[in-house]
Amino acid sequence: MLIKSVELNITAFNKSQYPNDKLPQIAVIGRSNVGKSSFINTIINRRNFARVSARPGKTQGINFYLINKSFYLADLPGYGYAKVSKEMKKQWSLNIETYLNTSEYLIGAVMLVDIRHVPTEDDILMVDYLKKREIPFIIIATKSDKLNKQEIQKSLKAIADTLSVDNEKIITFSSLKRFGIDEAHSALDMFLVNSSNIED
Numbered sequence: 001m002l003i004k005s006v007e008l009n010i011t012a013f014n015k016s017q018y019p020n021d022k023l024p025q026i027a028v029i030g031r032s033n034v035g036k037s038s039f040i041n042t043i044i045n046r047r048n049f050a051r052v053s054a055r056p057g058k059t060q061g062i063n064f065y066l067i068n069k070s071f072y073l074a075d076l077p078g079y080g081y082a083k084v085s086k087e088m089k090k091q092w093s094l095n096i097e098t099y100l101n102t103s104e105y106l107i108g109a110v111m112l113v114d115i116r117h118v119p120t121e122d123d124i125l126m127v128d129y130l131k132k133r134e135i136p137f138i139i140i141a142t143k144s145d146k147l148n149k150q151e152i153q154k155s156l157k158a159i160a161d162t163l164s165v166d167n168e169k170i171i172t173f174s175s176l177k178r179f180g181i182d183e184a185h186s187a188l189d190m191f192l193v194n195s196s197n198i199e200d
Contacts, residue, residue: 025073
């Protein structure tokens with residue numbers, strides 16, 4: 001995938017604000033401190049386009065990034081951040097659930113987990129939800145530069161076992177060392193190709 005253009009189309013706080021131009025959408029999902037903004041900046045090859053917050057959990061709306069004027073990356077609010085009120089957590093959860101339940105143009109999801117940690121209960125629930133809704137997804141194991149090769153293999157097995165997914169669904173990724181980019185691009189391309197085949 002060659003990234004030619006990127007723009008932030010809108011930050012949506014309710015369904016009425018979602019883009020309605022019928023372009024396909026790919027959701028980016030993960031915990032508040034998992035590195036979603038860094039992941040997005042890396043795969044679109046832009047510095048600080050998606051703002052990396054010093055405060056996990058700051059993003060409340062859904063950021064719709066228009067890529068190559070042909071599809072969107074929908075950056076969903078991070079979940080699982082403890083240092084916010086219950087009402088704020090409830091609102092974030094509502095924003096995520098509303099989008100995943102109602103988006104007419106969602107064709108796939110990129111689920112981010114921190115490779116250094118066993119997936120949380122929230123991660124398990126999210127993957128189970130994606131499976132139940134039959135939303136195609138891949139797992140991006142972020143911050144892979146923090147581990148050596150042996151540790152990476154051990155962590156990948158723990159992720160696969162905990163989330164009950166096949167190893168081929170997991171991509172090791174590092175924004176710092178810039179590996180896993182080609183694999184992530186290929187996964188996005190596959191979502192788009194499969195969506196086009198279904199529509200045809």
